[in-house]
Amino acid sequence: MNITEKNQNIIFWVLQFLGWGFINCLSLFVLKEISMHFIVYSIVFGILICVGVTSMLRWYLKRNISFESFDINDFLKIGAAFLVTCILYGGMHFAFGYFYGKFGPQLTEAEIKIFKAYDVIWVQVVNALFMVGAWLVTYLVIKLLLKLNRDRIERLELNTTLKQAQLNTLKGQINPHFMFNSLNNIRGLMLEDVDKSREMLTKLSEILRYSLTKNNINAIPVAEELNVVDNYIDLSKIQFEDRLEFVKDIDESTLDLEIPPMVIQLLVENAAKHGISNLKNGGRIILSIKLEGELMVIEVRNTGKLKIAKNTTQLGLKNIRQRLKLLYADKASFNLSEMAGEVVANIKIPLA
Numbered sequence: 144m145n146i147t148e149k150n151q152n153i154i155f156w157v158l159q160f161l162g163w164g165f166i167n168c169l170s171l172f173v174l175k176e177i178s179m180h181f182i183v184y185s186i187v188f189g190i191l192i193c194v195g196v197t198s199m200l201r202w203y204l205k206r207n208i209s210f211e212s213f214d215i216n217d218f219l220k221i222g223a224a225f226l227v228t229c230i231l232y233g234g235m236h237f238a239f240g241y242f243y244g245k246f247g248p249q250l251t252e253a254e255i256k257i258f259k260a261y262d263v264i265w266v267q268v269v270n271a272l273f274m275v276g277a278w279l280v281t282y283l284v285i286k287l288l289l290k291l292n293r294d295r296i297e298r299l300e301l302n303t304t305l306k307q308a309q310l311n312t313l314k315g316q317i318n319p320h321f322m323f324n325s326l327n328n329i330r331g332l333m334l335e336d337v338d339k340s341r342e343m344l345t346k347l348s349e350i351l352r353y354s355l356t357k358n359n360i361n362a363i364p365v366a367e368e369l370n371v372v373d374n375y376i377d378l379s380k381i382q383f384e385d386r387l388e389f390v391k392d393i394d395e396s397t398l399d400l401e402i403p404p405m406v407i408q409l410l411v412e413n414a415a416k417h418g419i420s421n422l423k424n425g426g427r428i429i430l431s432i433k434l435e436g437e438l439m440v441i442e443v444r445n446t447g448k449l450k451i452a453k454n455t456t457q458l459g460l461k462n463i464r465q466r467l468k469l470l471y472a473d474k475a476s477f478n479l480s481e482m483a484g485e486v487v488a489n490i491k492i493p494l495a
Contacts, residue, residue, distance in 0.1 A: 151289070155201070163193040166274075192235045197278050200228045210286055221279070229275050233267035301469050328381040343381060346374040354405065361470055362401035365432060369393070371408050372430070379415050386425025387415065394433040402492060403466045407432075407441060410488045413460065414445035418486055422447055434494075441490040449481035463490070 167189035203224050208217045325347050332340040353371050369391075376389045407430065414428045426446025433440050460479065467475040467490070474493040481487070 159194050159198065160190065163190050163197075167193070188239050189236075192232065192239065193274070196228050196232045196235065197275065197282075199231075200224055200275070200279070201282065204282075210290055221283075225275065225279055229268055229271035232271035232275055233269075236267045236270075297472075324382055325378050328378075332381060343378060346377055350374050350378070360404055363404045364399055365393075365402055365407075366398040368402060368404065368407050369398075371405075372411050375408055375411060376428075383415070383419060383425055386422070387419050388425070388427040390427060390429045392429065392431040392433075397432045397434060397439055400439055400494065402439070402441070403470055406463055406466065406490065407443070409460075409463055410441070410443040410490070413488070414443050414486065417450075418445035418447035435491075437494050438491045439494060441492070443488045444485045446484065447486050448484075449479065449486045467492070 164186070167186045204221065207220055207224075325343075329340050329343045329347070332343060350371055376387070380387055380389075411428060411430060419426045419428065427444075428446075429442075429444040431440075431442040431444075460477075464477050467477055471493055476489075476491045478489045479486070480489075
């Protein structure tokens, strides 16, 4: 079951008050010869102090600790925040004991013995080490369990939606128009150059085989994807002839890195189908792959304007976004824009 953030907050506050309320009530009701005033004040202020300092600790942890990629720096931050919280916890209990003893009602003998501990701040800090420590361990264990549950749900989501994504991808990748046009163009080419037409049939079969065999794989090397792109461009040039210019600017260090299959091919196909084919004089497609820090940046530029027809399903673009979301969550990005007479498709994929 996936617990929403709103429900998590409600559960947290309920457990905070119930947990600290039980501990404060238990510690006081087992004592004898203490007044009702002392019980009420101790329980109320005890709960407020415990809830207050641990809620501040939680606030700090949520904003400064990355539970997705935990490292030694996060461990040190938790340790420092824990010590500060313990000092704050002890100091507030010490302050409560001081003011209650000075301005509160007459103390009984049992209460005087209790307040001897309140008068020594290090005793309160040591007590805080156990109380806040137990709370912190419980909080971290719950966070870990929630993360494991979230990861399990994401894996299930990936498995259950991947087949649908694959079907949609096939619809967008091996579209009937491309197949029909390619076969017609190859048939016409046979009358002029049999060897060339045989070569184009081989390339077409390689694209089909690649789409069918690699579509259920999550990652392939960039070099393997580029071979399919080259085959697609060669087939497209039968139709476009000199109207299509294809330029590659590939950082060689990216060739062995892995990407989702058909992603680059879909971008190039989209550029040819919705860009170059609509231009009387044709245009140019530029494919660029490079590294920027911890990201691999894939960019496809084509001559033309960004116009999305009303009758198009945009399956290709939807498939790209869906695959990136499933495989990389929010760490990857995909943007489509128009700049200086060119349509620019930009994908950023994390290296780790």
